Amino acid sequence: MPTNLPAEARHKLAEYQSARTIEEKIEVLKEALSLIPDHKGTEKLRRQLRKRLAELRDELEERRVRRAGGGASEFSVKKEGWVQAAFIGITNSGKSSLLQALTGAPSPVADYPFTTQRPFLGMMNYSGCEIQLVDLPSLLTEEFRETGLASKSIGVARNSDLLIVVLDASRDPVKQFEAIESLLEEYGITLRKKSFELEIEKKDSGGLRMVIMGSVEGGYEAVKNLVTSLGIKSAVIKISGDVRLDELEEELIRRPEYKRSLFIVNKSDLNEAQADRAVKELEERGFRAIKASAHNGGVEQLKQRIFEALEMIRVYTRREGQVSEKPLLLKRGATVYDLAEKIHREFAERLKYARVWGSSAKIQGERVGHDHVLMDGDIVEIHL
Ligand SMILES: Nc1nc2c(ncn2[C@@H]2O[C@H](COP(=O)(O)OP(=O)(O)OP(=O)(O)O)[C@@H](O)[C@H]2O)c(=O)[nH]1
Ligand SMILES: [Mg+2]
Incomplete structure (x- = not known):
């Protein structure tokens, strides 16, 4: 910076x-x-x-x-309350083929570049959950350069809950990964979880107040100088975790947005060894990765990995003694209030308490309040 x-x-x-x-x-x-x-x-x-x-x-x-x-x-994608994952990658890597294999939705496939020119939607079912998948025009040309539609595709991907990055095992997958990561970075998206958190609340007066939980390079004085140099005179600043000064500056100026990701190294049938190497390399760099072949099945395992990568929990609702057949998907750490809100805004406002069965309950059928944190597989009865 x-x-x-x-x-x-x-x-x-x-x-x-x-x-x-x-x-x-x-x-x-x-x-x-x-x-x-x-x-x-x-x-x-x-x-x-x-x-x-x-x-x-x-x-x-x-x-x-x-x-x-x-x-x-034709480029707008409505999220409609579904949990959504977006396919991005180099042209001809097999994004549309994978969407078809996972959802049955007819997204056009062809052996020439840039077949997909607008988003295509499909619904993926995984153990009773419905997850919306979005196929997007490619970000990179065959020469690994940014395509004309990349900015629009990234705009849609930004609103998704998960980026499924499809790499082509037959064309230097690790180099593709690097090109995609740096392109996303140019658009202010990072695939790497930050090691720290920064909260900054600007004020009209009162000077700078700082709470540092962890270690910041240079300590209070350095942070103060940095913040002042950005023209911020009064604010409450909270930093947790360990952070270097240049990372902090990057965060203050550009605030890169973290996105969950899953790498699918596709076309493994064409180069098994290269696919294995790419998966290993990506995992060593701390990413989730799996090899696949859109032509050779293995769909169940792909679905499972997509579900895991979303980092969501399944919650069932109970009404008049009946437990819903389909679960609702919520972010990890979601509360009873979040659940009520997901069902209906009005529900959240009128929520009095809930009864919970499952891992988050101390006793089965426990009566809990708004801020009770739910866990995967919980059954919840909402009382208004
Ligand atoms: N051998 C092999 N071929 C594949 C595989 N997946 C896709 N293909 C082929 O690769 C070509 C491109 O597939 P698409 O699904 O259209 O690729 P895309 O990433 O959607 O590409 P664009 O939308 O054109 O940018 C097609 O000829 C597919 O049949 C795979 O796993 N193995
Ligand atoms: Mg396509």
């Missing part, structure tokens, strides 16, 4: 993080870009900001079309 940026540019970038509407974000980004001098040291940052700007403009356009009653454009 260029520490030698002019102060105004740094202030603008920090301001971007607290911008709320898309219009506001676009405005601040444009201003920030105009304040960053054009030279080698700032090249990467400028490229990243321009990409974010392009993505925001797409999003705005999408909204305008929808508001004007023109219906959704």
Whole structure:
């Protein structure tokens, strides 16, 4: 991260993080870009900001079309409350073939590049759960360069709960992985879980207050200097975990968004050894990976790995003594309140208490409040 940026540019970038509407974000980004001098040291940052700007403009356009009653454009994907996973990768890696194999949805497949030009949806069933899969136009060309539709695809992927990165075992999968990771990084998405957490609440007055749980390179003084250099004078800052100063600056300026991922090394039938090597390499780097062949089955295992990668829990509801057949999917750590909200906004507001059976209950049928944390397989009866 260029520490030698002019102060105004740094202030603008920090301001971007607290911008709320898309219009506001676009405005601040444009201003920030105009304040960053054009030279080698700032090249990467400028490229990243321009990409974010392009993505925001797409999003705005999408909204305008929808508001004007023109219906959704062919690129819009409605999430409709489903848990969703998006396929991304290099062209011809077999994304559409995998979507078909996993959901039966007819997403066009062909042996030439760029067959998929808009999102295709399919519904995957896994032990009673329905998970929406989205097939997307490829991010990389056969030469591993960014495609024209990459920014739109990433825009959809950003709203998904999981990125399924499909690598082609017959074409240097590890190099594909590196190209995709760095492209995502340019769009402000990281696949690596952060080792720390930063919360910053800006205030109108009162100076800087800091709570550090863990270790920050340089300690309080260094954090204070960094924050001040970004034009933030009053704020409550909480940092937990261990963090270096450059990571903290990156977080304050660009706030990369973490996305869960699963790598599928496809076409393993064409190069088994290379697929195995890629899976091993990815696992060593801390990622989830599995080899596959869209032509040779193994669908159940793929489904299971997708489900695991989502890191969700299955919760059943009980009404008048009857337990629902299908579970609802909730994020790990979800509470009774989250469950009620998932069923209906109004439910959450009227929620009085719940009874719980399953691993999270101390005694079966235990009466619990809003903030009771649920576990996989729990059965919950909601009382309004
Ligand atoms: N041998 C082999 N061929 C595969 C496999 N999966 C897909 N293919 C073939 O690879 C070609 C591309 O597959 P698609 O599913 O269209 O690939 P895509 O990633 O959706 O590609 P685009 O949408 O065109 O960017 C097709 O000819 C598929 O039949 C696989 O596991 N093994
Ligand atoms: Mg396709």
